Amino acid sequence: MSRLLPLLMVATTVIGPSHSVITSRKECGEVTGDLYQFSAKTLNGSQTMDFEQFRGKQEPGVTSDEIYNGLRYVRPGGGFEPFFTLFKKVDVNGDDEDPIFTFLKSGCEYTDTDYSSSLFYSPLRVGDIHWNFEKFLVDRTGKPFTRYHPSVVGVEPLMEDINLLLSAS
Template sequence: MQEPGVDGEILDSIRYVRPGGGFYPKITLFEKTEVNGDGENEIYKFLKKGCDYTDSEYESRLFYSPLRVGDIHWNFEKFLIDKRGKPFARYHPEVTDAEDLYADIDDLL
């Protein structure tokens, strides 16, 4: 529920609102998907199953069910995947400095 817009609205908001001015990102913009609850995407089930959760407390306002202790709590939660495609580590949304991931990345190299 982090991004309330539907897929086409997201690109339009980038082009015309923020940053606006007809800006068009030179990236592939994927469709939105569910990361928690009954409709969660299979990739997120796989990622969450492969790593310990980062936080066991929930905000009072949630928009999905059922609630699970391993749920993704915010859209800046990160997963590090090894060269075989297996989840190696999971990082809390408050981990925002890439340098905090370097030791784990070095372990995988």
């Protein structure tokens, strides 16, 4: 028993409760390529759009029944009308993750020191997108600039970075 006690103490220290450290924002590092090398299917699946056509622009308007009505009547609601292209849902983690998210995650560190998920996909990796409110800000050249933890909500915490990118020449 006296030999077992030190092993249990080490195991408790290594395996025991962990305290994750959340960072609200992480600046991204270098990546190969840019966002404009990718494409995505529109929400209704009728076409594949190359992101190259968005280089240096804001997205043009297009609608889709189910998600459009959700935006208009539920969240944010109040008759909200999106004037941007809506894309089809894709996997952001696991074996079937869309290459766009592999690219974004490759340049941006995870905003937490711990990762757990009640979602069912594999493989689970530290650095996976934690929740659907996690955000990536991409600069004009298509490079990921900043990654934000899901706890960052609203526009205010992003405004400094957005203004910095808008003022960059």
